[in-house]
Amino acid sequence: xxEFSVIGKPMPMTDARAKVTGLGKYTDDLVxxxxxxxxxxxxxxxxxxxQRIDTTRAEALPGVKAVATGxxxxxxxxxxxxxxxxxxxxxxxxxxxGDNVAAVAATSAELAEQALALIEVxxxxxxxxxDPLAAMQVENPEHWIHSNKPRNIEKEYHHVFGDVARGxxxxxxxxxxxxxxxxxxxxxxxxxxxLAVWEPEERLTVYSSTQVPYxxxxxxxxxxxxPMSRIRVVKPLVGGGxxxxxxxxxxxxxxxxxxxxxxxxxxxxxxxxxxxxAHRGRPxxxxxxxxxxxxxxxxxAVEARMVQDGGAYCGYGPVTVLYSGNLLHAIYDIPAARYxxxxxxxxxxxxxxxxxxxxxNMRFAFECMLDVLAEMAGLDPAxxxxxxxxxxxxxxxxxxxxxxxxxxxxxxxxVERSGWAAKRGKLPFGRGIGMACSHYVSGxxxxxxxxxxxxxxxxxKVDRDAGITVYTGASEIxxxxxxxxxxxxxxxxxxxxERIRLVAxxxxxxxxxxxxxxxxxTFMAGNACLxxxxxxxxxxxxxxxxxxxxxxxxxxxxxxxxxxxxxxxxALSFEEAVATALEAQGTLVAKGTYAPPEEARxxxxxxxxxxxxxxxxxxxxxxxxSVDPETGQLTVHRxxxxxxxxxxxxxxxxxxxxxxxxxxxxxxxxxxxxxxxNGRLMNPSLLEYRIPTTLETPLIESILVESQDPEGPxxxxxxxxGSLAATLPAIASAVYDAVGxxxxxxxxxxxxxxxxxxxxxxxxxxxxxxxSGGHSGGRx
Amino acid sequence: xxxxxxxxxxxxxxxxxxxxxxxxxxxVLREDLGLTGSKRGxxxxxCGCCAVLIDGTPMLSCVALAASYVGAEILTVxxxxxxxxxxxxxxxxxxxxxxxxxxxxxxxxxTTKALLDRNPHPTxxxxxxxxxxxxxxxxxxxxxxxxxxxxxxRWAQAPRAAGARPSAAEGRD
Numbered sequence: 042x043x044e045f046s047v048i049g050k051p052m053p054m055t056d057a058r059a060k061v062t063g064l065g066k067y068t069d070d071l072v073x074x075x076x077x078x079x080x081x082x083x084x085x086x087x088x089x090x091x092q093r094i095d096t097t098r099a100e101a102l103p104g105v106k107a108v109a110t111g112x113x114x115x116x117x118x119x120x121x122x123x124x125x126x127x128x129x130x131x132x133x134x135x136x137x138x139g140d141n142v143a144a145v146a147a148t149s150a151e152l153a154e155q156a157l158a159l160i161e162v163x164x165x166x167x168x169x170x171x172d173p174l175a176a177m178q179v180e181n182p183e184h185w186i187h188s189n190k191p192r193n194i195e196k197e198y199h200h201v202f203g204d205v206a207r208g209x210x211x212x213x214x215x216x217x218x219x220x221x222x223x224x225x226x227x228x229x230x231x232x233x234x235x236l237a238v239w240e241p242e243e244r245l246t247v248y249s250s251t252q253v254p255y256x257x258x259x260x261x262x263x264x265x266x267x268p269m270s271r272i273r274v275v276k277p278l279v280g281g282g283x284x285x286x287x288x289x290x291x292x293x294x295x296x297x298x299x300x301x302x303x304x305x306x307x308x309x310x311x312x313x314x315x316x317x318x319a320h321r322g323r324p325x326x327x328x329x330x331x332x333x334x335x336x337x338x339x340x341x342a343v344e345a346r347m348v349q350d351g352g353a354y355c356g357y358g359p360v361t362v363l364y365s366g367n368l369l370h371a372i373y374d375i376p377a378a379r380y381x382x383x384x385x386x387x388x389x390x391x392x393x394x395x396x397x398x399x400x401x402n403m404r405f406a407f408e409c410m411l412d413v414l415a416e417m418a419g420l421d422p423a424x425x426x427x428x429x430x431x432x433x434x435x436x437x438x439x440x441x442x443x444x445x446x447x448x449x450x451x452x453x454x455x456v457e458r459s460g461w462a463a464k465r466g467k468l469p470f471g472r473g474i475g476m477a478c479s480h481y482v483s484g485x486x487x488x489x490x491x492x493x494x495x496x497x498x499x500x501x502k503v504d505r506d507a508g509i510t511v512y513t514g515a516s517e518i519x520x521x522x523x524x525x526x527x528x529x530x531x532x533x534x535x536x537x538x539e540r541i542r543l544v545a546x547x548x549x550x551x552x553x554x555x556x557x558x559x560x561x562x563t564f565m566a567g568n569a570c571l572x573x574x575x576x577x578x579x580x581x582x583x584x585x586x587x588x589x590x591x592x593x594x595x596x597x598x599x600x601x602x603x604x605x606x607x608x609x610x611x612a613l614s615f616e617e618a619v620a621t622a623l624e625a626q627g628t629l630v631a632k633g634t635y636a637p638p639e640e641a642r643x644x645x646x647x648x649x650x651x652x653x654x655x656x657x658x659x660x661x662x663x664x665x666x667s668v669d670p671e672t673g674q675l676t677v678h679r680x681x682x683x684x685x686x687x688x689x690x691x692x693x694x695x696x697x698x699x700x701x702x703x704x705x706x707x708x709x710x711x712x713x714x715x716x717x718x719n720g721r722l723m724n725p726s727l728l729e730y731r732i733p734t735t736l737e738t739p740l741i742e743s744i745l746v747e748s749q750d751p752e753g754p755x756x757x758x759x760x761x762x763g764s765l766a767a768t769l770p771a772i773a774s775a776v777y778d779a780v781g782x783x784x785x786x787x788x789x790x791x792x793x794x795x796x797x798x799x800x801x802x803x804x805x806x807x808x809x810x811x812x813s814g815g816h817s818g819g820r821x
Numbered sequence: 822x823x824x825x826x827x828x829x830x831x832x833x834x835x836x837x838x839x840x841x842x843x844x845x846x847x848x849v850l851r852e853d854l855g856l857t858g859s860k861r862g863x864x865x866x867x868c869g870c871c872a873v874l875i876d877g878t879p880m881l882s883c884v885a886l887a888a889s890y891v892g893a894e895i896l897t898v899x900x901x902x903x904x905x906x907x908x909x910x911x912x913x914x915x916x917x918x919x920x921x922x923x924x925x926x927x928x929x930x931x932t933t934k935a936l937l938d939r940n941p942h943p944t945x946x947x948x949x950x951x952x953x954x955x956x957x958x959x960x961x962x963x964x965x966x967x968x969x970x971x972x973x974x975r976w977a978q979a980p981r982a983a984g985a986r987p988s989a990a991e992g993r994d
Contacts (some may be wrong), residue, residue, distance in 0.1 A: 057915035060923030061907065061930065063858020063898035070857035230862045230870060230924040230958050280860070280924025281958050313863045519922025519959055697918045697964050704961030727956060728867040735949040735962050743963075 046599060047531045047538060048755055051693035054524045055543065056278065056517070067278045068234035068250045069310045076236070077106055077146040079299050079309035080153040081292065082160055083318065084135035084142055087388035087720030088169035088186070091134055091142070091162060098159040099145055104152040107303035108160070110143045114298045118260045120288035120393075122490055124195075124355030126187055127391075129264060129294040134167070136186050136353035137389050138720045139318030141291045146299040146307045171720055173350040173385035174327065186353055186386040195351050195384040196359040198648045200366055202438035203377030208342025212333025214417050217344075219329050220406035222787040223714035224350065226322035227395055228732050231280020233319060234310040235293045237300035246273045247297055250280065252287040252516050253556030256489075258548045260289040261297050269548075276546035282518040283705070284394035287558040288356060290319050317725035321393030322715070324361065325350035326402040332410050338418045338428040343378040345369060347403060351384045352391035358384040360489075360651050361392070364399025367652030369407065370437040372448065372480045372659070373429040378438060388720050394558060396705055397765040399651075400481060402787070408477035408770030409785055412777065421465065422476050422774065423456050426661075440644035444656050445758065447685025447748035448478060451661035454683040454744045459663035465778060471667055475774025478661045481763035482654030483687075483753065484561025486637040491650070495634035496561070498552035499569040501530065501577050503629040507616040509534065509541045511573075514554030515566035516546045520761050521694035522562040526570045528690055529754055533574035534581075535598030536615055552632075560759035563690065564655060565635045567754035572633030580629055584622035585613050638752070656750040658763035659685040662703070664739070664771040668779045673795030675711055677737075677772055683744040687758030692745060698761040700741045706768025708733045714788050827891055831856070832900025840887060847871045847882035850897060858898035858927045862956070869955030872928040873897050879935040879954070898927035901934065909975035910934050919968030921959035928955045933969055937976065943969075 059065030096108040111132030119125040130141050143160050147153040168184050170176040176193040179185060186193055209215060235249040245267065251257050254274040262269040279286065292309040300307040311319060329346040347365045351358040366380035397404075415425040431437075433446030455476070456462065464474045488496055502510045511530055517523040523543050531538045544550055554566055582593040585603045589596075589611050597606045604612035613621065622629055643653030662682045668675050682703050689695040712731050716723040724730045749756035769787060777783050782797035822841040829836050831854060838853040850856040850873070859882055862870035871883040874896040901908040910933045913919065920926040929952065936943060936951040943951065948969050949962075957965060 053916050053918070054920070056923070057920055058907075060920040060926050061898075061911040061915045062902075063856070063927045065923060066857070067860070067924065069861070070851075228958055230868060230922065230956065231860070232862065278923060280862075281922040283958070313865070519924075521921070693918050693964075697921055697960055700961035700963045701921065701959050702961075705958075707961075726865050726867065727863045728865045732956055732958060734953045734956060735965075736953045738962050741961050741963050 045532055046535065047528045048690045049688070052524060052528060052538065052691050054521050054694065055527055056523060059278070065278045067231055067280055068236055068248050071236050071248055071277065073236070073238055073306045076306040076308055077148060077303060078150045078153050079144055079146045079296055079307045080150070080157055081141055081295055081309065082143040082157045084138060084140040086135055086164050086166050087138050088167040089135050089164035090167060091131060092165055093163040094143065095161040096143060099156040102152065102156050102159060104148040105145055105156045106148070106305055107146040107299045108143060108156065109295065109298045109302055113302060114264050114294065116264050116266070118263055118289065119355050120256065120357055120489065121355060121359060123359065127354050129291050129298060135164070139390055140353065141295065144295040144299055146303050146305065169388040169720055171387050171389060171717060173325065173348050173387055176385050176387050177383065186388060190386055193386040195355055195386050196362065198363060198366060198380070198382045200380040200439065200646065200648065205342050205344065205377045205379045208377035209333045211335070212341045213336045214414060215331065215333040216410065216413055216417060217329070217331035218410065218785060219327065220409065220785045222326040222402040222405060224322060224325045224392070225395065225709045225713045226317060226320055226715055226730070227283035227285030228727065228730065229281030229283055229285055232311045232313055232316045233286065233290050233292055234308065235296040236306065236308040237296040238306040239300040239304050244271045244273065245297055245301065246275065247293070248275045248277055249293050250286055251276055251293065252279070252282040252518050252558055254516060254546050254548055255514060255553050255556060257289055257293055260294065264294050265297055265301055273549040276516050279516070279518040282557060283396045284398060284558065285321055287394050287556065288321060313727060314725045317722055317730065318390050320352070320390040321356055323395040323401060324392035328403060328406040330406045330410050332414060334414050334418060336418065338420050338425045340373060340375055340429050341377065343369060343375055345403065346381045348383045348385060350387050350392065352387060352389045354391040356391040356393040358392065361394065361399040363648045363651035365403040367439055367441070368400045368480070369403065370439045371441040371443055371657050372478060374431050375438060389717060396702065397481060397762050398559065400479070401709070401766040401769065404479050404766035405769040405787065408767065409773050409783070412475070412770070412774045413783065423452055423461060426452055426478060439652070440649065441652055442641050444752060445687060445748040445750040446659065447746040448659040448661065450746045451659050451683035451685055452478065454746060455661045455663045455681045458742065458744060459665070459681040461663060468778070471670060471779055473775040473777065473779025474663055474665045475771045475778055476661070476663050477767040477770035477774060478659070479763060479766035480657050480659045481759055482559055483564040483656040483658060483759040484654055485559045485651070486641040486643060486653040486655055487650040488555055495636045497554040497565045497569045498632065498634045499566060499573045500552060500630060500632045501573045503577065503619055505623060507619045509536065511541060511543045511570065512551045513543065513545050513566055513570070514551040515562045516557040518557050520557070520698060521691065522557065522566065524694060525563050525690050526566060529567055529570040530574045533571060534578055535603070536601055560762045563757055564753055564759060567757060568635040569633040571754045573631050576633060577629060577631035580631065581618045581622050584625055585618045588613060588621050655752050656687065656758045658759045660764040660767050662764070662767040662771045664768065664775045666772060666775040666779055668776055668794060670780055670798055673791035673798065675776060675789060675791060675794060677707060677711065677739040679742065680739050680768065680771070681742045681744070682764050683746050684760060684764045685746040685748050685758070686760040687750040687753045688747045688756035689745045690755060690757050695745055695760045696743045699743045699764045702762060702765040703741050703768050704733065704738055706765040707738060709787060710769040710772045711788055712737065825888065827888055829887065829891065829895060830893065831895045832897060842888050844887055845883055846885040846887040846890060849887040850882060856897050856899050860924055860927060862924065869928040869932065870925050872931040872955065874931055874935060877935065877938060879932050898930055901930060908934070909979065910937065910972040912975050913968040913972030917968040917971045918964035919960065925955060925957045929957065929965060933972065937973065
């Protein structure tokens with residue numbers, strides 16, 4: 042008999058039918074009687090003092106039921122306990138174009154728009170700063186974006202692990218370079234929406250497109266000054282998140298404040314332009330990187346400096362900049378590293394967490410650097426990586442614990458599948474192949490709000506219908522987490538998945554789960570499901586054992602039966618076992634929790650909290666491209682990706698996650714960039730901020746590597762983020778292989794390629810006798 | 822703005838709505854007819870989430886005035902198959918991972934149906950070309966191609982079975 046009945050098999054998502062029939066409900070699809078439409082008033086200035094706000098005329102407009110300003114919601118909030126610098130509506134000054142000043146709720150969208158136009162706001166513009174390097178030089182406290190953040194530095198971290206000076210002294214090849222990454226955003230297809238319903242019992246029910254219902258409940262409690270127990274947050278279907286819904290977004294608070302003020306239901310749905318300005322995406326990053334290796338290619342030391350353009354508020358900022366530094370580690374063996382990270386405030390929308398949070402731009406720089414160093418050392422890029430592998434299980438220089446490590450197999454699998462050996466350096470001019478690797482956490486080992494509480498709890502109920510109901514706080518956002526949890530419970534209880542109903546992400550019904558971010562759900566909620574299902578199975582086995590006259594330990598649950606493993610004929614159907622157990626104790630209830638083990642929680646230095654994870658996923662990729670040397674036009678043809686997900690509980694959804702990650706990495710690599718001019722976004726629409734269509738997106742071949750993590754549920758680790766970061770440097774490496782220029786600035790546009798080709802030609806022109814190394818990059 | 826009375830043919834039924842003459846078809850479908858399957862993903866007709874078939878041609882309902890389509894056969898995702906059944910295209914997307922978050926899915930289903938109605942044996946390149954009007958942020962499109970392939974297979978297995986080919990053209994005649 043196969044080892045498993047349900048897990049390891051491709052299973053369509055449990056909500057697939059709701060999605061393909063159009064009957065599934067997203068927040069903006071919800072309508073309740075008496076519902077008002079909410080609209081928000083945004084700042085037209087990037088930095089200005091608010092002199093006066095007068096809402097009298099707006100309030101007088103018939104059909105307007107509430108107008109809210111900062112006076113109605115003075116309490117500050119923010120996703121991090123150290124970053125409570127946001128208010129839903131500003132009262133003293135605005136800090137970016139799009140900052141929030143007021144909101145109205147009216148009986149129609151048209152009336153709400155008219156009312157916004159009637160709100161009078163007087164501004165006194167202040168000098169604004171848009172570049173992080175310039176922002177760090179602002180000396181006048183009057184001009185700082187937040188008065189308590191000197192020179193606009195939100196946070197800085199300085200880490201040294203190992204003997205960096207000795208490492209560089211021992212290095213035989215040292216290379217240093219600056220890298221740049223433009224700003225990108227999530228662009229989930231569903232614009233944010235929130236429906237806040239004021240209940241007659243003076244309670245608030247909030248339906249929202251969120252990845253973090255529990256943090257939303259907390260924040261609303263703070264801002265609305267109501268106990269959490271009187272606020273219910275429900276997450277309907279969510280049309281993609283990618284991090285853009287992983288902290289509280291102003292419309293969520295605005296809708297609640299308006300509903301409370303109007304004592305009516307209020308729905309706010311952002312326009313796509315508002316989504317772009319709400320943002321919280323991946324920041325502009327300046328990276329200075331220096332790496333030393335021995336002649337044999339062993340890394341001896343790393344020095345990295347990161348400056349991130351965080352925008353006007355803290356958000357997840359300190360976490361982003363810490364991920365950039367701490368996840369330099371846990372992929373290769375790095376004996377010594379120095380990291381200086383700066384999160385800087387500018388007068389633009391706040392950046393935040395985006396898929397691959399904090400790791401992507403630094404990984405781009407690091408993998409590009411390996412490509413350069415491989416050439417300098419005369420090594421194949423795959424070989425250089427082989428020479429720097431970790432010996433897992435191990436603990437890194439910065440105290441990250443690595444329990445399972447499929448990277449070596451990932452590298453070999455993509456080398457083989459892509460035809461690497463026959464292609465690298467051997468394709469005709471204009472065509473190239475490149476390689477890179479990446480990794481990511483399977484959930485953060487330390488919660489955002491530090492505590493020893495479990496990160497997630499799941500309970501299971503079985504009653505007389507023998508149906509199994511799983512109550513989980515975990516947030517399905519399209520990644521398939523509901524399905525994975527159903528599969529785990531079905532496997533343990535030996536039942537068909539159809540027997541299970543999952544109730545998820547409703548703070549009134551489901552126990553706390555911290556949310557869908559940092560790729561934590563399969564690992565954490567999955568482990569809680571495993572424990573809950575095992576506890577329930579114990580109850581069933583005890584009752585069945587009495588009936589069958591055998592020891593509970595001898596029983597097995599499989600294919601809707603509970604039977605003795607020594608005598609499979611001695612059996613009860615699942616229904617019979619449930620009925621027997623119910624006689625003894627009534628409704629069956631079981632619980633499971635998950636908290637990362639102490640050993641996984643990392644070191645004690647300042648900033649050690651970010652980066653530790655119970656397990657890391659790994660990815661290796663090759664990209665095959667062609668470049669037109671006349672125009673610089675870059676076409677990515679094929680990406681081969683191998684992702685170590687521990688165990689593929691559902692190969693269908695794991696592949697979907699891996700391919701989606703590659704897709705998003707591809708978009709950032711070649712065409713996505715938020716273009717700013719004096720704090721105004723030049724491309725705030727999907728027409729101008731071009732996420733890739735079917736025509737540009739390369740064919741992606743995914744390979745799943747299963748390293749069997751000792752602590753993952755059935756060995757599983759994360760699958761939804763870890764493959765994103767490798768795509769960018771793999772493409773950069775392929776561009777070099779194709780035409781011999783290195784583009785270390787994202788996105789890799791035709792303009793940049795063409796300029797680099799022209800520069801290369803200009804340099805080559807004076808002396809035709811320059812060295813002509815055998816490497817592909819040097820091909821004429 | 823004063824409302825006008827419109828008779829619309831939606832999913833094979835005649836529906837009457839009283840709406841302002843400038844109301845968009847997408848908003849009429851969602852707000853007046855309760856057909857929330859069609860989605861709004863952008864402000865500028867660039868995402869394809871709101872695609873519906875109008876006389877068999879995929880159109881963006883977010884830039885169509887409802888009043889312009891009196892007499893036309895409008896097919897939304899809700900009308901692809903009779904209640905309780907799935908059109909082969911829906912089956913393909915449900916089974917092969919074409920729908921992750923699902924927000925773009927109704928638009929993709931509509932565009933795919935239009936493709937298969939006019940070209941029952943599309944090549945991968947023809948599929949990519951046809952679906953380039955719809956954005957998906959989740960899948961990287963690979964499982965969407967796989968979903969279309971499966972839809973073709975299912976369609977071939979059950980040609981013109983109940984609900985398999987409820988094309989707008991047939992509904993009108």
